[in-house]
Amino acid sequence: MIAALETIWMAGKEEHTDVTHQEAVEFVNKHRDFFEHYARGKVSFKPAPPGLGTFAFDLNSNDIYVNSxxxxxxxxxxxKTSFATCHEVEHxxxxxxLLSERGGAKVFEQYVERIKTSQAYSVMDNCVADIRQNRAVVAKTSAAFGELEQELYKKDLFANTDFTKEPKHIQFSYAxxxxxxxxxxxxxxxPEVRQKLDEFRAVTGKDGTKxxxxxxxxxxxxxxxxKLQNKYIWPAVQELLEKDKDEHKKNPQGQGSGQSQQGKKEKRGWFWRKKKGELVQPSKQPTMPSETDPNKIFADAYERAKEKTMNAVPIEQQEKALKAWREGGDPxxxxxxxxxxxxxxxxEDLQRYRGIAESLNKIVNPATNERVVEELRILIERIVGRRLKPMQAPRYPVEEGEELVDPAELVAEVKAGNLEPKVWETQEIQDRTGKRRGKxxxxxxxxxxxxxxxPPGDKLREQLKxxxxxxxxxxxxxxxxxxERTRMDMPLEIHSEIYSFASTPLKAMGKELTEKQRIEVAKAFSSTRGSTPDFLPLEAILAGVTPEIEEQIRDGDLKxxxxxxxxGGSDDxxxxxxxxxxxxxxxxxxxGIGITESGRPALDTYAPxxxxxxxxxxxxxxxxxxxKEHLADV
Incomplete structure (x- = not known):
């Protein structure tokens, strides 16, 4: 099925999972308003955390974790990914x-067990469920989403409508x-698949409803x-499955394995030998045991089905979600x-860091009434933008830009299903001169x-933030x-090092700042020890300022x-x-930064x-x- 079914700051590029998470963050942030409008406030959308390669859901908190x-x-x-996400909401x-119904948990449990034990049932259920979910998505959105669905099936999922190379029971579900x-x-x-399809479609109610x-x-x-699919569809699939198994038994390398004989390259085992220009089979050949498990017989076909129906949440994740729902836990x-x-x-360290990172989004600059993290992002874009080579930028209206010039149109377009309305304005990038350091x-x-x-412990907590x-x-x-390195006329690198009041850094000077390093530094500042020998790190930094570094600073290459x-006051x-x-x-x-009134001596120690x-x-x-002040001229 397109199926049932990580933090703003948490992604890095040190690992593939971090890159995946960053893409999920950007996708969710970009489309959050549309998704929440679609779900009518019943579901909360979050980016999938690092390490989670699929979608996931929390049946307790009504959270969907999106991995675009x-x-x-x-x-x-x-x-199309947005359409598929709405599809996941329906699942x-x-x-x-189902879980809100009396006995629903037991039904869900039986459903999970059936999916796990029979791949044939899983493919059938995915296909039937997809019909229902897509009907719901199209009904709740717009004609544009209906067109998207048509394109999905015609170009992406089932561009080829000849299913005869697949086992018959899979042909039935696909068609x-x-x-x-x-x-x-x-x-x-x-032909026998078409017969079963026609028989099923002929089943109608008294009013003619199919x-x-x-x-x-x-x-x-x-x-x-x-209940209905188990009574009316599954028996047809089972009958076709038995025919597929019989064909496989007669011809293990043929159609029954989910691969047609036509056009298939003939393979010869070690027991074949060539004699006088022809293949002769020895009279004594090893007898291979016959496989009877359809999950193994048609394993290749079921793998192809996963690509066709794209189960965004593996059954194992669904089982975990059900277990967590029963226990009231977090999946x-x-x-x-x-x-x-x-x-x-x-x-615990990973989760604590994520919590701190998320809390940064609540910090507001009272002077501007803007979130501090957003101001820093704007600063980052300005720093990068000043270094870009001159280029012609598009004019209003465009699909992406720096300034939102038509908020009302944005809302109207998003509600209508247009996820990239042209309501932004962008500016030309001008070549600027100034004190731009490379490092x-x-x-x-x-x-x-x-x-x-x-007490109350707020100094330690806020320093950690x-x-x-x-x-x-x-x-x-x-x-x-x-x-943007290839587009810059002067590349930029930010190197960092982190000390406590010691002469050895917690993190050595360098560009690398991995997620593990960040979490370990945060943990180091989660507890306290000792007095205030703040001169130790300063003297260590001083010892590292070589004549070459001094020259780079003087020449403006390094800040x-x-x-x-x-x-508080220093020990010395x-x-x-x-x-x-x-x-x-x-x-x-x-x-120097003094923390609360007790840190006022820093104003003198580090003046001006x-x-x-x-x-x-x-x-x-x-x-x-x-x-913002000290990176402004970078």
Whole structure:
């Protein structure tokens, strides 16, 4: 079936699963309004987390986890993937409704078991269910989506309507689906398959309504559909399956295996020998045991069926979802555990980091009433845009751009099913001159002292947000710069290192900032220890400023920044000031951030380049302002 059935900042490019997750994030964010409008608020849409290569659903929280790459790998456009996502909503809602019925959980359990034990039943069920789900999607959307469905079946799923090379029981399911959704086009099937199709289609009610129309009507409960298909369709499939098995028994290499003899390259086993120009079979040949399990006999055909019907949620995931529903648990816990194991970190650390990353989206700059992460994204796009080679850009109206100029038209078009309305305006990219460095080195120093955990503990929590925000900003900026590298007249790299109050970094200077590194740094700043020897990391940084680095700074090729946070006075203020002065003399920008009123001494220690976050919750916003200020000329 197109079937039943990870965070804004969490994706990276260090692993394929991270790239997949980033595409899922972008797809969900782009189409979230349309999907939520389609689902009438009954379903929440989330990008599939790293490590989850399919769709998934949570029957407790009504969440659908969308993996757009699942369909795009099959050549689906954005619009077709959106159609398929709506299709998944219908599968989800069907199962949710089933569980609300008395005895529904038992029916679902029996359904899962039947799908697991019989691939023939699974293909049949997928095809019948797809008819129902597509009817529902087209009825709830627009004529444009109806046209999309026609194109899906004519060009993507069943471009070839000659099914005679497949086993007969699969021919039946394929033809039932395609002929029901592409009216007026008959598929080529074996005569006995056509006979079974005609017999089934002849079953009608007293008012002339066809049984298939009743069975696949969007208002027909899944439990009723299953009863009807088990009574009227499954026996026909079973009869054809038995014929396929008989043919396979007579000719194991022929039609019964799901591959036609016609055009098939003849294969010879080791027991054949050539004699005087002809093939002779020895009188004594090993006797091979006859396979009787149809799941194995027709395994290749069932694999092809998966490509045709594209089960977006494997039956194993559906089984997990049912189990989680029974237990009231989260079906993604196992996926998180597997992914964390792959990274080599505890699952709890992975989930804690995701929670922090998600919380960044709630931080608002009171001066602009905009989310800080959005302001940083705009900054990233400006940094990248300034480095692009001059090129002619399209004028209004376009499908993508920087400015939304017609919000009302956007809403109207999306509701009508047009997912890429031309309501944006973009500007020409102008060649600009200025202090554009090819490289930035940013050192972040966090405060791990025990006073950070003083009640109510908000200093430690908000510093952690600040650190995660910095890492995610640098990760995203490097990704965008890499994406546009070939279009830039001056490439850009952001290198980073991270210290606590020690002379050895938690993360060494470099461009790489993997997900594992980010999570491990966050964990290091989740607890406190010791006092405030803030001079140690500063002296370590100073020792690393070589004459070559000084020359790069003077020539404008490198911008080097050291940013340090503290909630109190230094253990040795004089020693700190000496290190700060020496760094600034070498061209390094040193910034001090005082955390709450207890951190006010930082204004003197790091003067004149120091700032105070009066409240702990101000810290991420203050960091956002610092990033915008000191990356503005990059």
């Amino acid at each position: 790459v699942f369909y795009k790998k099959r050549g689906f456009s954005d619009e 989800f809602q069907e199962k949710k409704d 039932l689906l395609r002929e029901s959704r592409v009216l007026g086009e008959k598929c080529t099937v074996a 049984l298939l129309d009743v069975m696949t009507h969007p208002d027909t409960p899944m439990s009723t559909r299953m 993604l816990q196992s996926a998180d555990a597997d992914y964390a194991k792959k990274l080599g970190i505890p699952k 930035v080195e940013w050192t972040m120093i966090g405060d791990p002292s025990t006073s950070m955990a003083d 600040k650190i995660v925000m910095t890492m995610e900003t640098f990760k995203e900026l490097n990704e965008r710069a890499d994406d 080097k920044i050291a940013e340090i946070s503290t909630d 203020p004089a020693r700190v000031k000496r290190a700060v002065k020496a760094l600034r003399d070498k061209g390094v920008v040193v910034i 380049n120091a700032v105070l976050a009066p409240r702990a919750e101000d810290l991420p916003r203050v960091l956002g302002d610092i990033l």
